[in-house]
Amino acid sequence: xxxxxxxxxxxxxxxxxxxxxxxxxxxxxxxxxxxxxxxxxxxxxxxxxxxxxxxxxxxxxxxxxxxxxxxxxxxxxxxxxxxxxxxxxxxxxxxxxxxxxxxxxxxxxxxxxxxxxxxxxxxxxxxxxxxxxxxxxxxxxxxxxxxxxxxxxxxxxxxxxxxxxxxxxxxxxxxxxxxxxxxxxxxxxxxxxxxxxxxxxxxxxxxxxxxxxxxxxxxxxxxxxxxxxxxxxxxxxxxxxxxxxxxxxxxxxxxxxxxxxxxxxxxxxxxxxxxxxxxxxxxxxxxxxxxxxxxxxxxxxxxxxxxxxxxxxxxxxxxxxxxxxxxxxxxxxxxxxxxxxxxxxxxxxxxxxxxxxxxxxxxxxxxxxxxxxxxxxxxxxxxxxxxxxxxxxxxxxxxxxxxxxxxxxxxxxxxxxxxxxxxxxxxxxxxxxxxxxxxxxxxxxxxxxxxxxxxxxxxxxxxxxxxxxxxxxxxxxxxxxxxxxxxxxxxxxxxxxxxxxxxxxxxxxxxxxxxxxxxxxxxxxxxxxxxxxxxxxxxxxxxxxxxxxxxxxxxxxxxxxxxxxxxxxxxxxxxxxxxxxxxxxxxxxxxxxxxxxxxxxxxxxxxxxxxxxxx
Numbered sequence: 001x002x003x004x005x006x007x008x009x010x011x012x013x014x015x016x017x018x019x020x021x022x023x024x025x026x027x028x029x030x031x032x033x034x035x036x037x038x039x040x041x042x043x044x045x046x047x048x049x050x051x052x053x054x055x056x057x058x059x060x061x062x063x064x065x066x067x068x069x070x071x072x073x074x075x076x077x078x079x080x081x082x083x084x085x086x087x088x089x090x091x092x093x094x095x096x097x098x099x100x101x102x103x104x105x106x107x108x109x110x111x112x113x114x115x116x117x118x119x120x121x122x123x124x125x126x127x128x129x130x131x132x133x134x135x136x137x138x139x140x141x142x143x144x145x146x147x148x149x150x151x152x153x154x155x156x157x158x159x160x161x162x163x164x165x166x167x168x169x170x171x172x173x174x175x176x177x178x179x180x181x182x183x184x185x186x187x188x189x190x191x192x193x194x195x196x197x198x199x200x201x202x203x204x205x206x207x208x209x210x211x212x213x214x215x216x217x218x219x220x221x222x223x224x225x226x227x228x229x230x231x232x233x234x235x236x237x238x239x240x241x242x243x244x245x246x247x248x249x250x251x252x253x254x255x256x257x258x259x260x261x262x263x264x265x266x267x268x269x270x271x272x273x274x275x276x277x278x279x280x281x282x283x284x285x286x287x288x289x290x291x292x293x294x295x296x297x298x299x300x301x302x303x304x305x306x307x308x309x310x311x312x313x314x315x316x317x318x319x320x321x322x323x324x325x326x327x328x329x330x331x332x333x334x335x336x337x338x339x340x341x342x343x344x345x346x347x348x349x350x351x352x353x354x355x356x357x358x359x360x361x362x363x364x365x366x367x368x369x370x371x372x373x374x375x376x377x378x379x380x381x382x383x384x385x386x387x388x389x390x391x392x393x394x395x396x397x398x399x400x401x402x403x404x405x406x407x408x409x410x411x412x413x414x415x416x417x418x419x420x421x422x423x424x425x426x427x428x429x430x431x432x433x434x435x436x437x438x439x440x441x442x443x444x445x446x447x448x449x450x451x452x453x454x455x456x457x458x459x460x461x462x463x464x465x466x467x468x469x470x471x472x473x474x475x476x477x478x479x480x481x482x483x484x485x486x487x488x489x490x491x492x493x494x495x496x497x498x499x500x501x502x503x504x505x506x507x508x509x510x511x512x513x514x515x516x517x518x519x520x521x522x523x524x525x526x527x528x529x530x531x532x533x534x535x536x537x538x539x540x541x542x543x544x545x546x547x548x549x550x551x552x553x554x555x556x557x558x559x560x561x562x563x564x565x566x567x568x569x570x571x572x573x574x575x576x577x578x579x580x581x582x583x584x585x586x587x588x589x590x591x592x593x594x595x596x597x598x599x600x601x602x603x604x605x606x607x608x609x610x611x612x613x614x615x
Contacts, residue, residue, distance in 0.1 A: 062440040062470065064090075064097065067298060068359075068453050069429045069463040070411070077432035078460050079104050088436055089452040095219075100436025106431045138297030139174045139430050140191065140487075144288075144517050145200070146208040146305040147182035150334060154369030154416075155210065159202055160303050161419035168423035168589040169302070170195050174430075176437055177487070180205050183277075185284050187416045191290040191487055219316055222266045226320050230260030231328045236522055251439045260324045260331045267320050268340075271313025273346045278312055282349040293475075294361040294483025294605075296491075298448055300410065301357075302422075303366045307397025308404075315393040322389075350400065354407045357446060359469035360479075363410040370416050409465045429463075444472035474539070477596050478554040480605050481541040485551070485592035490605035493522045496595045506583055512612050516542070516580045518593055522571050527563060534568055536561035540578055541594035547587060588612025 055194050066088065070078040102109045143162070145155065153286075162169070169177050170193060178201035179369050184464040189201035198513040232254075321328065321337040328334040335529040357364060371394050405412040413422035442449060448466045471479070501515030520542055528532035538559040544552040559578055563571045582591070589610045596603040 063437050064440050065437045068434045085456050086455040097436050097439045102434050116317045124542045140299045142177045142301045144301050145180045150306045150369040154495045165420045200315050231258040232256040264332045267316045269343045274312035278346050286353045287354045294479035299362045301364050306369045308400040310346045314341045357408040358465045358467040364404045364408045365410040366405045366412045368414045372602045442470045481543050481554045481592050481594035483604040485543050485605050492604040494604040496604045513584050514582045519575045534563045537598040539596045545590045584612045
């Protein structure tokens with residue numbers, strides 16, 4: 001076996017701020033990666049890159065693919081467009097479309113066969129086996145239930161609809177995951193195409209209590225306090241206590257100053273708590289979306305929620321201000337209620353979710369469970385202004401779902417419409433679209449780039465991801481390694497194998513050192529002749545997760561390969577090996593390994609489970 005040594009490289013912090021604890025967890029393993037084998041004539045030392053550099057300019061051309069759904073005025077797919085019908089602009093500048101194909105009824109149609117039919121009357125989608133699809137055409141769908149932002153009765157209605165129309169979600173070529181969030185994210189069912197497992201996951205979720213009713217109750221209790229408080233002279237009535245009642249007797253005095261202070265404190269307390277909960281929801285959603293980055297093909301999150309409160313407490317602030325604005329500055333030092341509302345807005349966190357989805361090619365399809373409009377406590381306290389403010393608050397929740405969908409290339413189902421409509425749209429979008437590819441104009445600069453697609457045909461509309469982050473090859477490989485770790489996906493064209501050695505207790509900690517041997521057939525590598533040797537270059541990535549979902553950061557090891565010319569023929573029948581030591585906690589662990597042949601620009605990922613410490 002050809003023995004390799006390598007140099008460990010720190011992961012790119014620019015991308016790993018997202019990945020560390022991608023599901024809201026912390027690092028579980030400290031990786032100590034060592035070239036354990038002594039140098040031999042066919043093994044290169046850490047100084048080899050300087051003494052035996054590969055003086056061939058290798059260019060990693062990143063091809064950016066944009067999936068475009070084209071529909072007519074009736075929302076039906078338009079299937080007869082050609083490459084010449086599209087224009088793509090990146091950051092406002094046109095780019096040349098070098099790769100083009102269409103997918104019609106789930107079948108890939110190459111560019112020379114597109115454009116002849118000219119019809120939007122499509123027959124039913126024919127099932128395609130997942131094994132028949134190219135990686136870039138595979139379909140991953142996540143059913144994401146936001147238990148912290150949906151009422152139980154609304155969730156039950158959605159679940160009933162999902163059970164009835166589940167086949168829309170789970171074609172044989174799709175892999176579906178069920179995820180629930182209420183503070184923390186729980187992967188209820190990993191990716192599968194088995195409808196029985198998905199139904200069981202939905203049934204388990206249905207038995208879990210949610211905070212939805214409590215979230216609706218708390219603001220109503222605060223609103224009742226405002227309604228029952230005494231209004232100041234010149235203040236507007238919101239409910240009871242419409243005018244100052246001085247009572248009787250020489251010591252009688254109004255209560256509205258204290259009522260204003262007390263109720264304002266209740267409003268700010270609610271806004272602070274709601275903002276903290278909303279931020280946790282959005283940060284977790286952003287991190288989960290980022291964990292899908294390494295999956296190939298098309299990805300969608302079916303997000304089930306009553307909507308997000310992106311301006312926590314705004315409705316209550318405005319109800320309070322309507323009643324106490326004439327004394328607000330005097331009593332609580334507030335001259336402009338809009339400034340107070342802006343303190344609690346979550347627009348940046350929300351935009352981060354959208355940017356993360358676009359950067360990682362994830363489209364949101366949002367389902368509104370139902371209305372959570374606040375409104376007056378009773379008919380007696382109902383006023384036009386309260387009802388108007390309630391409608392605005394409900395509309396803003398809907399707008400969060402609409403924006404999350406349309407800004408990521410998906411669509412939204414609002415006003416308690418049947419779930420079948422959205423699932424049918426998702427099925428059409430995944431089965432009928434155009435793929436437009438162009439060389440990256442920014443060469444993996446790690447920055448976010450805006451995309452615009454224009455179709456040169458009247459009456460045809462386009463839906464697409466409106467931006468992406470152009471990742472470096474290392475970042476993309478780290479994403480793929482994490483996707484293999486978290487979601488059990490991967491491809492292994494390099495025929496990499498991983499062997500686990502005998503563990504030993506680590507000194508001074510309750511952890512174990514686990515030897516890991518990464519093996520690659522030499523015949524799978526590209527080697528370049530130079531002087532008296534053939535040279536190659538590998539990058540190896542290793543990441544670990546425990547049974548609780550806690551992650552380590554992917555670690556990169558640069559591994560140069562040097563084979564003397566006289567040993568080349570015999571080396572081609574051998575296996576190259578790289579030894580690493582990984583420090584892990586006891587218990588069940590999952591290890592993911594990614595290997596990239598830098599000269600061939602070919603990569604492999606695989607994972608395996610390990611029981612550490614004999615537990």
